[in-house]
Each structure stands twice: as C-alpha cells, then as structure tokens.
Amino acid sequence: MKRREVPVENAVGMQLAHDMTRIVPGEFKGRQFRRGHIIREEDIPVLLDMGKRHIYILELDDGELHEDDAAIRMARAIAGRGVRLSDVEEGKVVLKADREGMLWVDARRVTAMNSIDEIAIATRLPFQHVTVGTSLASVRPIPLVIAEEKVRAIEVIARGAHRRSIVDVLPYRPQKVHLVTTGSEILSGRIEDRFGPVLREKLAAYGIRDVEQTLVGDDPDAIAGEIARVVADGATLVLVTGGMSVDPDDRSPAAIRRAATEVVTHGIPMIPGSMMMLAYRGHAAIFGLPGAVIHDPITAFDKLLPRVLAGLRVRRRDIAVLGIGGWLNA
Ligand SMILES: Nc1nc2c(c(=O)[nH]1)N[C@H]1C(S)=C(S)[C@@H](COP(=O)(O)OP(=O)(O)OC[C@H]3O[C@@H](n4cnc5c(N)ncnc54)[C@H](O)[C@@H]3O)O[C@H]1N2
Numbered sequence: 001m002k003r004r005e006v007p008v009e010n011a012v013g014m015q016l017a018h019d020m021t022r023i024v025p026g027e028f029k030g031r032q033f034r035r036g037h038i039i040r041e042e043d044i045p046v047l048l049d050m051g052k053r054h055i056y057i058l059e060l061d062d063g064e065l066h067e068d069d070a071a072i073r074m075a076r077a078i079a080g081r082g083v084r085l086s087d088v089e090e091g092k093v094v095l096k097a098d099r100e101g102m103l104w105v106d107a108r109r110v111t112a113m114n115s116i117d118e119i120a121i122a123t124r125l126p127f128q129h130v131t132v133g134t135s136l137a138s139v140r141p142i143p144l145v146i147a148e149e150k151v152r153a154i155e156v157i158a159r160g161a162h163r164r165s166i167v168d169v170l171p172y173r174p175q176k177v178h179l180v181t182t183g184s185e186i187l188s189g190r191i192e193d194r195f196g197p198v199l200r201e202k203l204a205a206y207g208i209r210d211v212e213q214t215l216v217g218d219d220p221d222a223i224a225g226e227i228a229r230v231v232a233d234g235a236t237l238v239l240v241t242g243g244m245s246v247d248p249d250d251r252s253p254a255a256i257r258r259a260a261t262e263v264v265t266h267g268i269p270m271i272p273g274s275m276m277m278l279a280y281r282g283h284a285a286i287f288g289l290p291g292a293v294i295h296d297p298i299t300a301f302d303k304l305l306p307r308v309l310a311g312l313r314v315r316r317r318d319i320a321v322l323g324i325g326g327w328l329n330a
C-alpha cells in the first residue's frame, strides 16, 4: 500500500480514501463525508473542526483490500438466506433480518473468525425472536487496509460443510399447540385459570393463535394420558402447567416422564423458571411450566420457546450453558 498524507488545506480537488465520521458527544455520530468525496474549499473548516489535519491518498497493492470492500465480502460470506445487508458505511456492514424468526448464530465459527487478527464480528445474542429489519450483526475489519488473505480465511470458514449459515433467521415451523392445565383447584373451579391467558398472549407474539386447552386435575395417569392423546391428535407443542414443585400434589414431572420418549431436562439453570421441564414425545416438544411463568414476565420458558418453534431439537448441553447469564431478573 502506498499512503500519502496531505494537509487538508492542500487537499481541495482530491478524493477521500474512506468515509469520515463526525462525533459531537451527545448530539451526533455518523458519516460526514463519503469515501470518494471530492474535497471542496468549504469542507476545509469542517474537517479541521473534526480534528482532521491530514487526509490519506491511498494506493492499494495486490493482496490488499479497502475496509469497505473487505466488510462487504465478509458480510456476504456469513449471511444466510433470512438476512439482508446494509450499505457499507465507515468500513462496516450491518446484517438485518429479512424475515421473522429465531436468530441463529454459529458461535463456534464466529469465534474462529474473531480469532483472526483485525477482524470484528459482533452479533446480538442468538436464539432470540427477531422481526423484519432487526439488526443482527455488524461486520468490520479494524484497519483501513487489510490483507485479503484474512478475508479469504473468513470465506473458507464460512464455506465449510455445514447445514446452516453463520448468521441467519430460522423461520418458525407451523405448530399445533395444546395446553394441559393441571391442578385440582383449577379443575374444580376453586380458582380461575391464569396460565391459559398468559400463554395465549405469549404465543400470539409468535403468530400462534390456534391454541387448545384441557383441564386435568392432579392425577398423574390423567395428565400422562392427556399428553399422549393430544400428541396422537397432532399436537406439536404441549404445555403442561402447574404442579412442578416438590409438594406431594405436584405430579406433573412424573406424568411428563411417563408420556415422554425423551426427557431433556427437569430443572434449568435459570431463574425465574428453574423448575421447568422439557421433554419430547416423538417430535412433539413437551414443556412442564412452573408457577413463575404466570407470575414473571420473562422466564426460562421465553428463552427456550423460539428455538422450539424454529424446530431445533434442544439437547441437555444447550440447557447447561444457559446458567451463565441465566438469572433473568437479577
Ligand atoms: N421447597 C421448595 N419449594 C419450591 C421450590 C422448590 O424447589 N422447593 N421451587 C419453587 C419454584 S422455583 C416454583 S416456580 C414453584 C413451582 O410451583 P408449581 O409449578 O408447582 O406451581 P403450583 O404449585 O402448581 O402452583 C403454584 C401456585 O400457582 C397456582 N396455579 C397453578 N396453576 C394455576 C393456573 N392454571 N391458574 C392460576 N393459578 C395457578 C397454584 O394454585 C398455586 O397457588 O415452587 C417453588 N417452591
């Protein structure tokens, strides 16, 4: 690279080699001049106010990339089908959701990319619900000019034989949801069901409006039988509510175990919602939801629901890592 510094007073008629940012603390931060802008007489005081006394005249060698071109190549390499790219600005491209769904980030491969010197890929936390236009990740090389081989290394990591892209939005699968409401106090009408309305509202946020519900009391055979019946009837997601604690009347865990073909976890390292259970009967997911879900606006259930709706099979190790940062209302 050949790089010449020219005092701004002598730069009239020359082209800027990169976007130039103006920051007025608390008021403005953004691009004041574009790469390629031809400097005019009236720009000189503005540049001086921005603290710029020189500009670069750049000539790249073979094997070097301008920050803008590197950012575009890196963004293209990591973006999946549910993602669109912003225009490049100040050497950065932003990946945005092009559909509604769950944010997927291949954390292992993003970490490998960020281990390459001078590469900075910053994502939002994965596995969360995103809507069209949500910013998902930003991609930028740190220097103004970067070795092309680093960008090529990113492209190689991204191309590996993987089923999913590095950053993507996984659309939700159609779901048939059934609520199995336990508790003799609900079945007898002694108290009014509060889980139903809370869960219907949560599901509506994902576009799920068709939700069936049965009240079953505390008999484990009745609870297990109802889970099996609704799955046989085509339910893809069964939400069993209440009875998840340690009292003698808390029969839901045993009933879910009986109905399940796989128990992923009883208990989750998050609060609120630590007594939650996740199991499967065939492909149908079964949650056991503790009382906290009707009491607290955000629980472990909200954290796991997007991945279940996106059709990811949740494993025990996916649960174990949730403990770090898992105290949701601390
Ligand atoms: N000694 C221990 N106590 C508790 C533990 C524990 O580990 N050891 N865990 C605590 C946690 S965490 C939670 S969460 C709750 C779990 O309670 P349950 O899921 O068993 O909830 P229930 O006992 O079934 O109900 C609690 C409360 O909520 C009412 N309820 C239940 N279902 C409904 C409904 N559909 N609509 C309205 N209200 C409902 C129920 O009548 C109870 O009053 O346990 C902690 N304790």
Ligand code: MOO
Binding pocket: 270, 271, 272, 273, 274, 275, 276, 290, 291, 292, 293, 299
């Ligand atoms: O399982 Mo409880 O829901 O943590 O409060």
